[in-house]
Amino acid sequence: MIQLQNISKEYKSKKGVVKAVDGINLSVKRGQIHGVIGYSGAGKSTLIRCVNLLERPTAGRVLIDNVDITTLPLHELRQTRQKIGMIFQHFNLLKTATVYNNIAVPLKLLGYNDAEVKSRVAKYAEIVGLTEKLDSYPNQLSGGQKQRVAIARALAQEPEILLSDEATSALDPETTEAILALLLKINRELGITILLITHEMNVIQKICDEVSVLESGKVVEFGTAIELFAKP
Ligand code: ADP
Ligand code: ADP
Numbered sequence: 001m002i003q004l005q006n007i008s009k010e011y012k013s014k015k016g017v018v019k020a021v022d023g024i025n026l027s028v029k030r031g032q033i034h035g036v037i038g039y040s041g042a043g044k045s046t047l048i049r050c051v052n053l054l055e056r057p058t059a060g061r062v063l064i065d066n067v068d069i070t071t072l073p074l075h076e077l078r079q080t081r082q083k084i085g086m087i088f089q090h091f092n093l094l095k096t097a098t099v100y101n102n103i104a105v106p107l108k109l110l111g112y113n114d115a116e117v118k119s120r121v122a123k124y125a126e127i128v129g130l131t132e133k134l135d136s137y138p139n140q141l142s143g144g145q146k147q148r149v150a151i152a153r154a155l156a157q158e159p160e161i162l163l164s165d166e167a168t169s170a171l172d173p174e175t176t177e178a179i180l181a182l183l184l185k186i187n188r189e190l191g192i193t194i195l196l197i198t199h200e201m202n203v204i205q206k207i208c209d210e211v212s213v214l215e216s217g218k219v220v221e222f223g224t225a226i227e228l229f230a231k232p
Contacts, residue, residue, distance in 0.1 A: 001193050002028040002051060002161065007060035008217075009046050020046040021057070022217035028210075030160075033187050033194040035204040035225070038214030044197035047214065048163050051195060052084045053077065064161070082110070085154030085192075089166040091146040093138045093153075099125070100134040103153045110157070124152040127190075128182060144175035151182065155190070162186065164196035168203060180206050205229065 009021040021043045028034040038044050049055040051062060053069060061068045069080050093102050100121055107117045125131050128148040138146055147167060154162060164183065168176040184207045186192050198204065204211050204225055211228050213221040221228065 001030040001065060002026075002034075002195060003061075003063040003066075004047075004050070005061040005063065007047070007050055007057045007062065009043075009050060009055055010058045019217050021050065024060075024214075024217070024219055026212055026219060026222075028161075028193060028195050030193055031187070031191060032209045033183070033196065033207050034210045034212070035208035036195070036197045036212045036214055037199065037201065037204050038197075039199060042214040043217040044199075044214055045165060046217075048165055048195065048197050051161075051163055052081055052086060054086075082157055083160045084163060085157055085159035085161070086163040086165065087147065087150045087154055087167045089169045091138075091143075091150045091170075093146060093149055095138055097137070098134065099130060099136050099138075099141070099149050102138070102149050103156050106153060107156055120156045120158075121152075124155045127155065127186075128152045142175070143171050144178055147171065147175075147179050148182070151179075151186070155186065155192075160193060162192050162194045164194060166198060167196065169198070169200070176200075176203070177206075183207060 004024055004026045007021055007024045011018045011020055024047060036044050036047065046055055050057045062070050064080055069077060103121045103124060104117050107120060125134055128151050130148050130152060133145060168179050171179060180203060183194060187194050208225045211223060211225050212219045
């Protein structure tokens with residue numbers, strides 16, 4: 001479903017060239033939750049942003065459903081990106097829009113008609129448990145509720161893949177548990193493949209099927225979560 005083939009990403013700065021991602025090969029099978037774990041600066045964020053080409057890799061290929069998206073013309077890339085939803089550590093909500101509109105605006109931009117927009121907002125608000133909060137603004141919500149809005153917004157595009165960039169890192173342990181349970185439900189019940197990055201071992205332990213460990217831009221270990229935790 002997702003294949004990263006020999007992906008590298010270099011940033012040029014005054015101090016020289018930083019190789020944030022250095023020749024990574026990684027595949028995520030359909031229906032799996034794949035976790036990438038590593039310390040700060042390991043290249044996790046750069047790597048996950050290469051999957052939907054928020055960052056253009058300096059080298060390598062990104063295959064989504066066996067299509068190399070690094071060579072697609074823009075209009076085809078846009079279509080592929082609709083298969084890929086994304087959530088972030090700091091939620092990235094529109095502060096001046098209600099929960100309803102935070103979920104609805106991207107759908108409107110994609111050209112869905114009002115009836116379709118309404119029905120999708122209702123459906124995904126219900127799935128994330130926010131039906132009662134549709135008229136609230138982000139500053140009236142807890143951190144966990146804000147992340148639920150972001151998840152509903154991503155799901156409303158009905159993606160096949162969800163990318164999660166440290167989605168629980170800004171949340172307390174209890175709220176983290178609840179969001180992880182929601183991600184697991186989304187994976188198991190909606191069949192959405194999830195690629196997540198984290199620096200927290202408990203996130204991997206609780207929900208991931210497979211794990212890649214990242215260090216200095218390279219995958220240094222890969223295995224099922226069970227294999228990895230069985231190691232001494
Ligand atoms: P992580 O998500 O694991 O913390 P990042 O992907 O954010 O790692 O960063 C990996 C390396 O790339 C770090 O050394 C970081 O300083 C560098 N880096 C990330 N983004 C940029 C950028 N836009 N410009 C220059 N260097 C960057
Ligand atoms: P716009 O974004 O065009 O300014 P509105 O915010 O008024 O428009 O809402 C657009 C549409 O979404 C309207 O048809 C409105 O009835 C509907 N809508 C807005 N909030 C809700 C809600 N909480 N529940 C159901 N429908 C809503």
